[in-house]
Amino acid sequence: MQFSDAHCFLCGTTITPDQRTPVFAEWLQTKYNLQHKELLLLDKSVSTFSQLTIPCCDSCNINHVIPLEQEIAQAAEKGMTGFKDLSEQKLFQWIGKMFYGTLVMELIKEADPLIMPEYAVSENPKMQGKFQSFFMVLQSLRIPMVFSDFMPCSLFFLEIDPTEDELPFEYQDELTTMAFSIKLGSVAIVCTLLDNGIIKRALGKFYKITEGQKLHPVQLAEFKARVFYAAYIFNVVPDYFIRPGKPEDEQLILDTLIDDVTAEVFNPWEMTAYAHMLEEMLKPWSIREKDILQNPAQPLSFIVDEQNNFKPLQTFSKV
Numbered sequence: 636m637q638f639s640d641a642h643c644f645l646c647g648t649t650i651t652p653d654q655r656t657p658v659f660a661e662w663l664q665t666k667y668n669l670q671h672k673e674l675l676l677l678d679k680s681v682s683t684f685s686q687l688t689i690p691c692c693d694s695c696n697i698n699h700v701i702p703l704e705q706e707i708a709q710a711a712e713k714g715m716t717g718f719k720d721l722s723e724q725k726l727f728q729w730i731g732k733m734f735y736g737t738l739v740m741e742l743i744k745e746a747d748p749l750i751m752p753e754y755a756v757s758e759n760p761k762m763q764g765k766f767q768s769f770f771m772v773l774q775s776l777r778i779p780m781v782f783s784d785f786m787p788c789s790l791f792f793l794e795i796d797p798t799e800d801e802l803p804f805e806y807q808d809e810l811t812t813m814a815f816s817i818k819l820g821s822v823a824i825v826c827t828l829l830d831n832g833i834i835k836r837a838l839g840k841f842y843k844i845t846e847g848q849k850l851h852p853v854q855l856a857e858f859k860a861r862v863f864y865a866a867y868i869f870n871v872v873p874d875y876f877i878r879p880g881k882p883e884d885e886q887l888i889l890d891t892l893i894d895d896v897t898a899e900v901f902n903p904w905e906m907t908a909y910a911h912m913l914e915e916m917l918k919p920w921s922i923r924e925k926d927i928l929q930n931p932a933q934p935l936s937f938i939v940d941e942q943n944n945f946k947p948l949q950t951f952s953k954v
């Protein structure tokens with residue numbers, strides 16, 4: 636795992652400065668007109684989607700990254716069915732590549748920032764451990780690898796109602812909590828990396844309520860708030876081990892272990908902290924924390940009513 640412009644992000648081999656691959660693939664940039672769209676990085680510098688590239692050797696690019704992107708592009712053509720037909724491992728690799736790509740970019744910039752960040756991600760030992768574990772499972776993009784009985788992430792698929800949906804493309808990630816969301820047309824994928832599917836199980840009931848429904852963008856924002864908040868209070872880092880094998884084995888088998896003895900898997904869910912996260916996500920609708928917490932025991936929800944039934948919502952007038 637090396638964060639420099641002189642090494643491939645995936646295999647670490649030494650490369651020349653022109654060997655790079657886009658973090659957001661060209662098909663995504665073309666399809667959603669992202670080339671000149673701006674992105675704000677952690678050090679407050681501004682980049683565009685087309686400028687966001689990571690060091691990548693020709694071999695990794697040609698043999699692994701490009702074929703993966705082609706497969707995802709084809710799936711995306713079919714919308715939700717296309718994405719659901721993909722293996723979760725492929726989606727993990729795809730999201731993982733974009734997440735890791737933004738991370739690498741941020742860390743290269745952290746070495747030479749415009750404004751020194753208050754807490755440098757690269758200097759935090761817990762984050763270093765997390766990124767190292769993540770780097771290991773990301774290698775499945777390059778090395779034939781089977782995850783024994785787990786997926787190193789949680790994936791949520793949500794269908795968005797087009798009536799008031801103004802954003803054909805949307806993307807958000809949180810480097811420290813490893814929460815990620817991407818919206819392509821009417822399909823939103825929300826993902827928490829490196830949780831071994833625990834967050835999906837924890838939010839399973841809530842996720843089921845949205846199944847088969849078309850969500851209003853404000854409902855998607857709430858769903859994201861729940862997932863991102865769950866990632867925020869998720870408190871353990873899985874360890875991954877390569878199962879000892881024979882030299883003739885064609886693939887590696889990865890086992891995992893989560894230490895839930897010395898640490899709680901989740902820190903307590905605190906309503907005000909959640910409300911704060913929800914307020915952040917609801918910014919486009921100008922909904923404030925005091926509105927969210929009018930009933931502190933049951934914070935504002937656009938997805939469920941008091942009986943936890945789905946609330947259909949097609950139009951929503953801004954405050």
Ligand SMILES: [Zn+2]
Nearest residue numbers: 643646692695
């Ligand atoms: Zn490489």
